[in-house]
Amino acid sequence: MYFTVLGPVRVFRNGEELTVGPGQEQAVLALLLARAGHPISVGTLIDALWGDAPPASAMNVIQRSVGRIRRLLEPELPHRASGQWLLRTGNAYRLVLTENECDLLHFRALVRRARETTHPLRATVLRTEALALWDGRAAAGIETSVEAATVFRAIDAERSQVAIQAAEVAAAYTGAEPSYELLRVLRATVAADPLNELLHAALTRCLTAAGHRAEALGTIRALRQRLADELGIGPGPALRQAHLEILRSDDQAMQVAPAVRPAMVPAELTTFSGRAAEIEHIDTFAADRPDAAIVVIHGMGGVGKTTLAVRWARANAYRFPDGELFVDLRGFGPEGRPIPAGEALLPLLTALGVPADEMPASADERVALYRSLLDRRRVLLIVDNARDEEHVRPLLPPGPGSLTVVTSRSRLTGLVVAQGATPVALNVLSDAEARAMLLRRIRPPVDRSAVDEILGYCGGLPLALSIVAARLLTDLSLTPRTVADQMRACASRPAALEGGDVGVRATLRWSYEALSPPAQRAVRLAGVHRGYEGSMQLTASVCGVSMAEAQRVTDELMDVRLLDQPSPGRYRAHDLICLFSYEVCMEGETEASRREARGRLLGCYRASLAAAAAVISGDVRVVEAPGAGVTPMTFDDAVQARNWLAVERPQLLLTLDDLGKHPPGAWEADQYDALAASLSDVESLVK
Template sequence: MLGPFELRVRDRVLELGGFRIRTLLALLTANAGRVTSVGTLVDALWEAEAPRDAHRTVRSYVSRLRHSLVPAAGLITTHPAGYLLQPPPDAVDAARFERLVAAGRRVLATEPSTAAGQLTAALEVWRGDAYAEFRDVPQLRAEATRLHELRLGAVEDRIDAELATGVGAGLVEELTGLTRRHPGHERLWGQLMTALYRAGRQADALDTFARARTVLVKQFGLDPSPRLVEVHRRVLANDSRLEAPAAVTVRAEPARSVRSDLPGDIADFAGRGAELDRLLGSGLDAAPLAMVIEALDGMAGVGKTTLAVHAAHRLTERYPDAQLFIDLHGHTPGQSPIAPTAALDSLLRALGVSGERIPADLDARAALWRAELAARSVLVLLDNAADAAQVRPLLPGTARSLTLITSRRRLVDLESARTLSLDVLPVADAVALFAGVVGDERATAEADAVRDVVERCGHLPLAIRIAAARLRSRPAWTVRYLADRLGEACSTLAELSVGDRSVGAAFALSYERLDEPRRRMFRLLGVHPATEIDVPAAAALAGVSRAEANALLESLVDDHLVQQPVTGRYRLHDLVRRHACAVALTEEPEPARAEALRRVVDFYLHTAYAASRLLDQQHPPIDLGEPAAGCVPVALPDDVAAMAWFDTNHRCVVAARVAAENAGRDTAVWQLAWTLDNFHYRRGHLHENIDAWRAGLAAAERLDNAGVQARAHRRLGLVYAPLGRREEALAHLNRSLALSERIGDTLGQAGAHFVLALAWTHQGDDHRALTHVTSARDLYREVGDEKWETRALSMMGACHTRLGHHVRARAYCESALARCLEQNDVYGQADSLDNLGAIAAGTGDSAGALRHYERALDRWHRLDNTYRQAATLTAMGDAHRGLRRAGQARAAWHRAAALYRDQHLDEAALGVEARLTRTGPEGTGRS
């Protein structure tokens, strides 16, 4: 494989036939010792143009290969999932190369001359580029990249060995060429500086450091590492440690065979700095007799094995007796998890224990394993564990060894282990991983598109690697094109598949390991309309008790199929959610999906309705009917709890409204708009309120419900007016008034006049506003609604003060305030106090205005109404400015602007911020 592809039997080159059969053998060889699936072979041989009988053709190719390999019968065996090639030791030149490299590295620190010989022999195995014939086959390109990286590492190790034996000047020419071809490898730069120094070329060594720093900064955006800086410091200082050793002493130790089964490290490892630091520090602070066990868990594709292998390679010197690896197949397609007895058999044999010494009993076998480890310093990597029961017998009994475990399930019942749960990558690390896998200028040239790709991959390492591999194998694609493909909602998981690697397949394995109750909850989470859920909503979704829902969700958290961002809240990673949706569509019958959706929509509707009534108990009630069977709404004790529930579940209620709309539940659509209205107003969610009431209006029109239509028009007019959308506001309000008059709804007519008064106030036409609010007062009085009659009185006072009728205005507002106090109408009190503050400000009494505004702000705080708090704070800032209190004025305006920004009311925020710009530090206006 390390040069032109050849198959030799007794020095005779066998002719295999065409390119596809050669590719098939190359794939089996690259995966030697592992099953290669038929699907992987089909994808590699034909890509997207596979014939309908491709699987049959693959079987035919395998049969032809077996015929050619008669001298090595049994080389290829058939498995349920595909084919397995098991060549004899050293039959593949790549395997021989890796064995020699490992042997050289084992003695690099103690026997550099021997190491140099072993590494030179390893490098002489190469006859050209690895897998060069198959550079267009993505599945083999990755293996070729790995081997070439290992080759370069072997070259660096050989040079270190030769430097340790005293060589210097003889390496300069080779290292000069290597740094030119591999400018990002700092180790080569350091070796070149050392060789130059030994050749008596100190100035050239210093110049080399300057060139290295320039290349690293310009090409890679990196500063020289501490190691390279240290070499530079030693050159400057003529440090004797850079000189050739006078004599190299080789320890006279008996040869020792060290077993290392670790898979190859990857060249494009990115991120995980904190996690890696923790693993590299494992055991350093442990108690003398404490076992050192690190259990890494996380969702499928999050990079557990990659991190564990990367850390293990960096820990090998600390555990020199052996580095063992075993795949426990906890989540492997087509395979059951390995039993602990079988795993122990493999591990004991790896330590050199003969078969006749291995007992059959599990406990006896585990005891022998612990005894063998007691006298050794061994690193054991137990990959892909199913659960704690599978792992527990495989653990050592002393602190001399380190055990690394990876599992998709959180091993909370593995008492002796330190657990490390991996999350998806941060943005910078995700981008670095993508760029490292792509390996060309496209990732650098399209930075924004790269961020879009990793976002659509959910920052999941497996998804990012697959997406990057697809781009790398298609030179005609741009990163933007890939991002757009991933952005198509129906195809994201389909796009994240290459060869035998698939994000969807990885999730499917986790799902298949669940029992049916957990499978059903997972499926139904794909039906849930929002991205987050809590236990009461999940109970309604599945039609189970809250205790059962809690147990199922917590178990899914342990399986890393569900995330828990905060206590009591659960969500699915975006790609896992897509998988849950797909599984629900295929495995959950449509009637069951519809019933689950009905239950959860009713849960949010009935709970939100009760919360809205607590926020304003005098709000006109509506009849929701009974919730669906299996739906138990949350019982909220008071308005504080109601506001807290809305703050937490607002997006869920909005999503339920959209789901009801999509399901054709028109009554639920307008009822959800009604239940959201109070909260939206208090929090200043004006744009969300528009969306809700536009949907509610459309639903009411389909239902031909004129009363609801009138209310929807009225609420839309109320929201459009402060946003400056005058024509839309007036059109909706006039329509509301007409509909209320047509159906004889006096209270609705009063409400329309009241909001029309507000709309004309926003237009600065207080004469028209006064006309409408007077009509509203008269109609409220007619129907006996004292609360709204009082609020109308307060608005009449506000209109009069803006018209300059301050005495009359004060009378109206003081009367309104007194009545609101009698009625315990906190909202009305705050509104009246705001108006009294405006009257005082209009008559030049800034101190009196401030007193009224402070009392109003206290009530808006009690109501948790951040929308009105912002307006009152703005007026308070104006009053402070009138009193020449610049600091207090600016503080109030800053708070007001921040509240408006939080509510996405940017125009209102800009209006407040303009005051900050115009007002100087002493409270005077700026020219």
């Protein structure tokens, strides 16, 4: 059931509107809704409906109206039964409602959340959402006495007050111009309260901040005329002050600079080569577009989609004065579970200046805040590794002049059809491009036949070429001929790497076998944490080694491009490398060693969550000693702990999801349950 009183009185069941009876019945329901779940006495109902001259049958009329409302809400209700919605307590009635069942309660809940937050933009978003619930004056169309009209006018006054607060905060906030949606609901509120000078003054400040100076002056002139015609008075001090502020404003004062200019795009590869046709295609599409544009780069894993997107973004960042954003959705990772849009918004909102303790709890609230932050801004967004269209749409920036570059193994035809995106199909490098890429990075002298053989194994795949080049650069004892010979030996082994071709497998196998024994073990044990991304502490724990040893292993893996560092302190492997790790883990590790590594992985997460909970709550007694071989995270303060959780939460959920799909033994099941409970506990502290 859903009830509305912020406008016409209406009742809905499962989305279908019910027909409320005649005028008095509607008035009784309106008064019950106006009390928002609180009891209202029969005497108060009689006074509200008839004032000082109620008929002798007033009590019976009220009872009949209540009975008809009950039967409307619950048609199967027996005669004289109270039901679950409309209850009688003594000589009073009340509707039992929650904020999800009544627009007035929902309005007040949003306003309450706006008061509780310390982030001005989020407060404005919540108040805007609250004002958008209105569809006219409260209980519009209900004929009542003066007493009832006073009740509804008080609710209308709440609307005006919230609108004033929203407008004043938005006009004063330097992080972004007032949004289109805020201006829309402010104009509607002013239309419903046409003589409220404080409300008009607040609207004109908001219009001025949004660059609508002419409309602001016109609003003040119209109110001056209305006051003179209807009340015979001139404007008060609030309206006069607002008028002066508009007249004193200039272009510089009206330009609002972003509070935070994000720059999340990773550094590009200095050895980038080829892709001239694709870059020209994107350049042509993105040139001087007034609307929000979308480019979809699609192709197989390891073909260089992200590298191309980063290259173009770095070269064209000057076109987007409000910043560059980057998010990896992991749509086609080995973990099989993409990051939901609500989770993906966490790092984006953090980059846009939203503190961890002000982060909205629900995905819908995050989307609303994100769009409000980017409204009227020109930003470049890279959405990496998207699964499908619905995975991307909540992240699209609304601002005209913004550009979104999406990379995916899917064609994402829905974005092309519905959003006008331009597709860029990325294939493997041509023979000439692959040769140029490799030759730019290897030392002379060059054995042409060996290079030809290496290129054949790599199949034009940039990921494979990069790994080969990295080995040749970091191991001076290697030559193209020895590399070609080793790749030939690896390529002759049985295929076991699901989703990869022989060339990629041979490249990874060869690179793996050239590693030191500790680094090989780290690659194998990473297979228990498919879709690996995490901290140095996580590496140390999975391997059961010290932080110093974990650092040495990590440096070695980064040298040969088996591991990347997307941000300080965090490390990530390509999904093809993750699949390879799983293969060699199953080959080279016993069930016992895999179980022990998985236990240390879960133990690291649990101990890190406990440390975060202790810092956030201030109760250090809740921290338990980590298990053997486990190196958990430590935090200096609550802000650091909250930020870590915001970044780590998607990986925690992926880990739980992966373990949940593959039921472990009893001991591991206990660890799994404990980790899920620890995550729930620390999330409740953050909220």
